[in-house]
Amino acid sequence: MNAALEVRKLCKSFGAxxxxxxxxxxxxRGARHALIGPNGAGKTTFINMLTGRLRPSSGQMLLGGEDxxxxxxxxxxxxxxxxTFQINTLFLKLPVIDNVALSVAEREGxxxxxxxxxxxxxxxxxxxxxxxxxxxxxxDARNSVARLPYGKQRLVEIAVALGLKPRVLLLDEPAAGVPxxxxxxxxxxxxxxxxxxxxxxxxxxxxxxxxxxRRITVxxxxxxxxxxxxxxxxxxxxxxEVYLGERHV
Amino acid sequence: xxxFLSSLVSVAFHGLAYGMILYVISVGLSVTMGLMxxxxxxxxxxxxxxxxxxxxxxxxxxxxxxxxxxxxFVAVALGSMVLERLLYARLYTAGELEQVLFTIGLxxxxxxxxxxxxxxxxxxxxxxxxxxxxxxxxxxxxxxxRVFLILFSIAIAALLWFGVERTRWGAMVRxxxxxxxxxxxxxxxxxxxxxxxxxxxxxxxxxxxALGADIIAIQPTYPFEHLVYFLIVVAVGGLGTLRGPFVAAxxxxxxxxxxxxxxxxLGAFFIFAATxxxxxxxxxxxxxxxAT
Amino acid sequence: MTxxxxxxxxxxxxxxxxxxxxxxxxxxxVAPSYLPLGSYVLTMIIFALxxxxxxxxxxxxTLGHSAYFGAGAYIAGIFAxxxxxxxxxxxxxxxxxxxxxxxxxxxxxxxxxxxxLLMLTLAITSLCLEFANKATGWTGGADxxxxxxxxxxxxxxxxxxxxxxxxxxxxVFLFASWWLxxxxxxxxxxxxxxxxxxxxVRMNAVxxxxxxxxxxxxxxxxxxxxxxxxxxxxxxxxxGLKVLGFELSGELLVMLILGGIGRIYGAFVGPLVYLLAQDxxxxxFPEYWYFGIGMILVLVVMFVRGGILGIVxxxxxxxxxxxx
Numbered sequence: 114m115n116a117a118l119e120v121r122k123l124c125k126s127f128g129a130x131x132x133x134x135x136x137x138x139x140x141x142r143g144a145r146h147a148l149i150g151p152n153g154a155g156k157t158t159f160i161n162m163l164t165g166r167l168r169p170s171s172g173q174m175l176l177g178g179e180d181x182x183x184x185x186x187x188x189x190x191x192x193x194x195x196x197t198f199q200i201n202t203l204f205l206k207l208p209v210i211d212n213v214a215l216s217v218a219e220r221e222g223x224x225x226x227x228x229x230x231x232x233x234x235x236x237x238x239x240x241x242x243x244x245x246x247x248x249x250x251x252x253d254a255r256n257s258v259a260r261l262p263y264g265k266q267r268l269v270e271i272a273v274a275l276g277l278k279p280r281v282l283l284l285d286e287p288a289a290g291v292p293x294x295x296x297x298x299x300x301x302x303x304x305x306x307x308x309x310x311x312x313x314x315x316x317x318x319x320x321x322x323x324x325x326x327r328r329i330t331v332x333x334x335x336x337x338x339x340x341x342x343x344x345x346x347x348x349x350x351x352x353x354e355v356y357l358g359e360r361h362v
Numbered sequence: 363x364x365x366f367l368s369s370l371v372s373v374a375f376h377g378l379a380y381g382m383i384l385y386v387i388s389v390g391l392s393v394t395m396g397l398m399x400x401x402x403x404x405x406x407x408x409x410x411x412x413x414x415x416x417x418x419x420x421x422x423x424x425x426x427x428x429x430x431x432x433x434x435f436v437a438v439a440l441g442s443m444v445l446e447r448l449l450y451a452r453l454y455t456a457g458e459l460e461q462v463l464f465t466i467g468l469x470x471x472x473x474x475x476x477x478x479x480x481x482x483x484x485x486x487x488x489x490x491x492x493x494x495x496x497x498x499x500x501x502x503x504x505x506x507x508r509v510f511l512i513l514f515s516i517a518i519a520a521l522l523w524f525g526v527e528r529t530r531w532g533a534m535v536r537x538x539x540x541x542x543x544x545x546x547x548x549x550x551x552x553x554x555x556x557x558x559x560x561x562x563x564x565x566x567x568x569x570x571x572a573l574g575a576d577i578i579a580i581q582p583t584y585p586f587e588h589l590v591y592f593l594i595v596v597a598v599g600g601l602g603t604l605r606g607p608f609v610a611a612x613x614x615x616x617x618x619x620x621x622x623x624x625x626x627x628l629g630a631f632f633i634f635a636a637t638x639x640x641x642x643x644x645x646x647x648x649x650x651x652x653a654t
Numbered sequence: 655m656t657x658x659x660x661x662x663x664x665x666x667x668x669x670x671x672x673x674x675x676x677x678x679x680x681x682x683x684v685a686p687s688y689l690p691l692g693s694y695v696l697t698m699i700i701f702a703l704x705x706x707x708x709x710x711x712x713x714x715x716t717l718g719h720s721a722y723f724g725a726g727a728y729i730a731g732i733f734a735x736x737x738x739x740x741x742x743x744x745x746x747x748x749x750x751x752x753x754x755x756x757x758x759x760x761x762x763x764x765x766x767x768x769x770x771l772l773m774l775t776l777a778i779t780s781l782c783l784e785f786a787n788k789a790t791g792w793t794g795g796a797d798x799x800x801x802x803x804x805x806x807x808x809x810x811x812x813x814x815x816x817x818x819x820x821x822x823x824x825x826v827f828l829f830a831s832w833w834l835x836x837x838x839x840x841x842x843x844x845x846x847x848x849x850x851x852x853x854x855v856r857m858n859a860v861x862x863x864x865x866x867x868x869x870x871x872x873x874x875x876x877x878x879x880x881x882x883x884x885x886x887x888x889x890x891x892x893x894g895l896k897v898l899g900f901e902l903s904g905e906l907l908v909m910l911i912l913g914g915i916g917r918i919y920g921a922f923v924g925p926l927v928y929l930l931a932q933d934x935x936x937x938x939f940p941e942y943w944y945f946g947i948g949m950i951l952v953l954v955v956m957f958v959r960g961g962i963l964g965i966v967x968x969x970x971x972x973x974x975x976x977x978x
Contacts, residue, residue, distance in 0.1 A: 164859070190861025202859065204852040207660060214661040215849045216860040218842045224862060227843040230665035234842060238661055255662055277860060401769060452956065458768065459715050463911055464955040466904050470948030478941040586901055590780050597773040629788050634781040638774060642762060645770040 116175070117142045117311035118163070118194075118281045123172030125158060125335075132158045133169065134336040140281060144311045147326035149319075151355065155335040156315045157199065160283055164196050165189045177280060190219075195279030197270045199286045199315075203258045210254040212269055213241040216276030244272050248302055264295035268302060275306075282306075284314040288321055296321060323347070331355075371502065373620050379508040380577055381615020382515035387570030388595040389522065389607050390563020396602020397539050398454055398556055401461045404468035405567055405592055406585035410476065412438050412568025413580035417485045427490045434572040439565030446560045451553070469585045476582040484579035511573055518566070523604055535559060539602040591618075594637045600650025609648060656967065657839060657918040659711070659848060665840035674922050678825055682818070689817040695929050696824035697885045700831045702910050702921035704878035707835060709907070710916030711844060712871045713851025714764070717903050718775030719879055721759070721782045724898035726752040726880025731893035732792055734802040741804050741823075745884050752880020753873050760872035764865060776900055783898040798894030813889070820889035827885060831878055836918060838874075847871055908951055914961030923962050 118140040125133035132155045140146055150156055161167040163174060165186040174182045176192050184192075204212050217237045218224040232238075245251045248268050253261055258269055267287060274282055287303065288296040300321055306312065316322045322329065322343075329346045331338040333355045339346060346352055391405040412434040419430035453461055489507055496503040526532035534555050538545040546552050571580070578588060595614060599606030614633060621632045640648065657663075681692055701723050708714045726748040733744045763774040786793045793799055806812040811819045838844045849857045850864050857864050887893040896902065905928075913924025928947075936943040958965055 186858050187861045187863055190859070196859060198855075198859070202853060202856045204849055204856065206852055207848065208662055210662055211660045211845065211849075215845060215857070215862075218661075218846070219860045219862050224842045224846045225867075227838050227841045229842075230837075230840045231659065231661045231842045231845045232663060232665050232840065234661070237842075241661070273856070273860065395769065401772065449952070449956070456955075458772070459709070459915075460955050462715060462717070462772070463907065464952055466908065467948040467951030467955065469904075470908075470944050470951065472948075474941045474943075474945035474948065477944075586904075590776055590900065593773055593776060597769060601769065627788055629784050631781065631784045631788065634777045634784060637777045638762075638781070641766065641770050641774055641777070645766040647770075 115142055116140060117144065117177060118313070119175040119178075120163070121173040121175070123159075123162060123174065124170045125155075125162060125167065126170050132335045133162065133172075134334070136172070136332075136335075136337055138330065138337065140311050140313055141328075142311055143308050144313070145325060145327045146311075146313050147322045147329045148313060148315045148332060149317075149322060149329060150332035150338070154332040156332055157285065158335075159332065160196065160285055160315065163283060164194065190277060193278070193280035194283070195274040195277040195281070196283040197274045197285055197287060199289055201263075201266050201270055203266060203269055203273065205259040206257055208255050209250060209258055209261070209269055209272075210238070210241050210245065212258055213244055213272050213276045214238060216273045217241050217244075220277050241276065244275055247305070248272050248275075249298075264291045264298060267291055267299060271299075271302060279310060281311045281313070284312060284316075286315055286317060288316060288318050293318075300324060368502075369623065373623050374616060375504060375508065377616030377619035378612065379511050379615070380574075380619055381612040382512050383570050383574035383577055384591060384595050384615050385570075385608055385611035386515050386518055387567045387574070388592045388599075388611060389519075389604070390560075390566045391592055392596045392599060392601060392603070392607045393535070393559055393563050395596060397535060397559055398450075400450065400454060401458055402450075402465050403462060403589060403593075404465035404472070404585065405564075406589050407469060407472040408438050408442055408564040408567040409571030409574075409588075409592075410472065410580060410582075410584040411441070412571035413575045413584070414476065414480065414485065415568070416572035417487065417575060417580060420488055421486065427493065431569065431572050434568045435565045438568030439561045442564030443557060443561040446557050450560065451556070454556070469589075472585055473582045476584075480582070482582055484581040485575070487575045487580075489576065507576060511577075514573065518569070519604075519608055522566075526604055531555075531558070590634075594633070596647075598637055598640050598647055600644075600647025603649045606647055606649035656916075656963075657836070658916060659839040659841075659844040661842075661845060663840060671919075674919070675829065682821060682825075686816060686818070689821040691929070691933055693817055693820045693824045693889045694886070695926055696821070696828045697882045697889070698906070698909065698925040698929060699922050700824075700828050700882035700885070701879055701906055702913070702925050703831055703835050703918070704875045704882065705906055705910050706915065706918065706921045707838070707847075707875045707878070708872055709910065710920070711839060711851065712847040712868055714868060714872065715772060716775040717772060717900055717907070718777075718779035719875075719906060720898050720900070720902040721775075721779040722752040722756050722876035722879035723883040723886075723902065723906075724779070724782055724786065725755045725876075726883030727887045727893045727897040728786060728793055728799070728883075729880070730884035730887040731799040731802070734804060734888070734891075735799055739802055739805045741807050741888050744804075744888065745827075745881065748884030748887075749877050749881045752883065753877030755880075756876020757869065757873040760869045760876070764868045764872060775903075779899055779903060783895065786895055786898055793893075796895060798892055800892035802891060804888050804891060813891075817889070824885050824889060827881060831881065832918075835878070839918060843867070843871075908947060910961075911951065911954055912961055914963035917960075917963055920961055920963050927962065 116139045120136055120138040123133050123136040136159065148156055158167065162169045165184060173180060176189065176194055181189055181192065214237050217240050221237060223234060223237065242251065242254065245254050248271065250265065250268055250272065253265065258266055271287060288299045291299060296318060303325055314325060326343060329343055330340045331346060331352050338355060339349050339352050387409045391402060394400055394402050415434040415437050416430040419425040419433050420427065453464055493507040493510060495506050497506050497509050526535060534545065534550045538550060538552055538555060542552060595607050595611045599610030618630065618633050621628055681688065705719050708716060729748040729751040730744045733747055759778050763771060766774060787795055804813055807819065807823060813819050846862055846867060850867060854864050883897055909924035909928045910921060912928055913922065914920030932943060954961060960967065
């Protein structure tokens with residue numbers, strides 16, 4: 114049993130529309146896995162089911178061998194499933210460090226404390242600071258997120274997820290909205306992530322996908338079209354038709 | 363048995379009249395909240411203003427009843443248009459809290475102005491002679507004025523339904539309720555649409571306030587006291603629909619009248635409890651969209 | 655000086671934070687004829703603090719907080735009229751009772767958001783008002799409940815005619831409430847409430863039990879509101895229907911906004927300014943008073959979202975900027 118995250122026959126329909134059709138999927142431990150597919154292929158629905166925001170119609174999800182299909186969002190996070198959002202979902206008015214510290218505090222189970230000052234929780238603050246340091250955000254720690262350029266905000270988004278010390282990390286288009294000149298910074302950060310985290314990335318930036326991923330799954334119309342190493346996917350005729358063909362239209 | 367039947371008819375009739383007035387007042391609020399996403403707690407101010415305009419026209423100017431009612435509608439619709447352009451429009455994108463506070467501020471001001479001009483007591487209602495009698499129907503007497511209220515309100519509901527379902531304005535409103543950005547991108551001038559709709563809604567509130575002055579007394583505390591009922595109609599009915607507030611207003615009108623008639627010791631208790639129950643069961647209201 | 659809490663906020667007391675307490679004590683010695691009004695202001699500050707916790711920090715917009723204030727006030731009154739006039743027991747029971755009501759209603763209504771939540775809070779306080787109005791056997795209905803004489807506190811301090819004991823009694827409990835709220839605001843719990851206010855989707859995604867946390871904050875806040883209500887009943891030895899309903903909730907919200915929301919001391923400044931002004935103006939020119947309040951509210955919303963303290967902060971920042 115070497116899967117960090119496993120999905121069996123996952124289905125989801127909205128009325129007559131099938132957005133997930135018997136998806137079988139496996140994320141190895143320490144994986145660098147990309148999920149690609151044309152718009153409307155069902156990638157975000159898939160992520161939302163994995164994180165528990167959306168209930169599947171049928172099927173099973175296992176995190177580290179444990180069935181999480183019936184668990185809520187918070188329970189999955191507690192078991193090591195972290196995510197980032199395609200559109201920044203941050204505390205814009207709060208300082209950068211608080212964005213991360215709120216996440217660290219939840220993981221450490223200190224967020225219910227009502228009497229000791231947050232400021233006195235050195236462990237939480239130091240850990241958040243270390244994270245910001247590794248992502249090159251240390252100087253901005255006390256600035257509010259709203260003041261940062263969008264590229265840096267994307268990094269904060271990643272930092273918040275890392276604050277959960279996830280075993281599995283789902284990155285929903287981490288480079289979305291970032292000017293291509295700055296996207297290399299995102300790639301650097303991703304490349305430097307600890308090797309024991311299993312990462313599933315959804316991304317439209319093919320350059321980033323092929324440089325980062327060691328395995329690629331292609332989703333089209335709610336079903337898995339192909340899966341394999343980047344080189345295999347690049348050569349796959351059906352993928353080229355469905356996916357690349359669509360891009361050129 | 364005969365007595366019970368008689369009181370049943372009476373409760374249903376008066377409940378219906380009260381419900382219809384609630385509908386005419388509240389339907390504009392439902393549209394404002396559904397279309398602009400604006401929590402307008404000051405909606406009752408427009409109803410009160412309508413009542414005052416009509417009663418002043420009748421009591422001190424000697425205007426005929428139909429003219430006074432029409433005057434209430436027009437005056438308040440125009441006044442609210444100014445308010446919308448000057449103040450409301452700036453807060454469409456603001457948070458709920460700001461909208462709530464702003465409209466509470468408006469209520470305070472309106473209450474003060476009303477008390478300054480008219481004093482704290484309810485205004486007397488003088489109906490024209492032809493509205494005063496009773497109509498005989500199926501061997502029973504019904505007050506003419508209430509019969510008129512019910513019929514008139516039904517006509518308004520029908521007109522509204524026609525307006526929203528069958529006219530270009532209605533199509534634009536429906537489009538903007540569904541998806542504002544989309545409506546804008548296909549060329550709907552939402553600014554003008556909002557202004558017109560808002561002023562129509564306020565005008566209707568004024569109409570309801572004026573016509574219902576006999577049922578809901580016109581006094582300075584009006585916007586505070588009856589706000590809960592207007593909001594209940596909107597919340598229970600569901601936002602941005604026409605059918606929702608209609609059904610909700612009738613339910614509330616009849617239930618409230620029935621409660622106060624048969625179990626006065628409970629008062630409005632039942633209505634509030636029922637509202638809480640319905641909103642928990644369906645947070646979006648009876649006819650609202652599932653998600654809120 | 656905004657006291658927004660969080661992980662980088664320094665929780666230590668600033669010298670200026672002792673100012674309100676000094677002023678309160680000063681008032682005790684200098685202006686004895688104002689003590690009854692002073693007690694009322696102090697209880698309303700506790701009530702405003704409780705509202706600030708849910709509206710300013712947790713971001714729960716409510717029009718029904720008077721339900722808990724009223725519950726505390728009526729429990730204290732009924733307890734005094736029927737069981738015992740011992741003040742501290744009455745206070746404790748009222749606080750717990752209002753807290754329980756907050757828990758019960760919070761569990762139910764905090765599942766909703768937006769208009770539905772707003773409506774539910776309004777419906778709950780209307781329900782309580784109607785209940786108090788109709789349950790005349792217990793509450794005295796529209797006549798209110800009075801005719802009880804509260805015993806001396808701890809058997810030592812008698813409630814005097816001039817309101818001296820009452821004033822200090824309120825002051826002690828305000829101090830305790832303030833200390834509690836301030837600690838909470840600066841705690842990880844407070845930070846997580848701010849997080850929920852700013853972005854609940856994100857809080858869910860980092861695994862925070864958002865709903866539970868809202869319920870807990872709502873319960874604590876309701877208990878504080880109940881404490882304030884009970885203090886009002888005990889110090890005035892009367893409770894009437896005015897402690898319930900939308901008008902009081904609205905008025906309290908106005909006070910909080912006036913002072914500044916989500917900054918602790920807004921809850922001090924707002925009621926003080928509002929109630930003092932009301933004492934002077936409302937009796938002589940009630941219409942102008944309400945008009946003025948409405949006007950100020952509209953202006954605050956349109957132009958100065960931070961309230962009085964927000965203006966002060968902006969002034970200080972400008973002054974520092976100019977001198978730097």
